[in-house]
Amino acid sequence: MLYALRDDAGKITALTDRPLPDAQTVQASDPDVMAFLSLDGADFTASDFLDGSDLSTIRILEDLINTLIDRQIIRFTDLPVAAQHKLLSRKVARTLANPDTAESDSENVHQNSWFLREDDQLF
Structure with a gap:
């Protein structure tokens, strides 16, 4: 309801x-x-909205994970290895897309002991 x-x-x-x-x-x-909800377009369908909101929801989840790690509620290494790689890949891609924020993202990577090995695939 x-x-x-x-x-x-x-x-x-x-x-x-x-x-x-x-x-x-x-x-x-x-x-x-x-x-x-600003969804009053004539062509609106719930399925289209859900598809379109996936990217912003993913960003929210990334921010939530980072907050939990920053507050030491979880450790980055508690996540499955595949999830660690995916999060690191997205962090690197965001740094490349937004070089102005690279310094603060770099500090967070070091602060959280995130690392990459040579044989890790990012994309």
């Missing part, structure tokens, strides 16, 4: 999956919900 909070003009200001005071039950396909 989905609940919406609305302002005085009736425009949705928040969505939640919990019944809050003053929240109204709404359908996910409601035009007001779609507008709130």
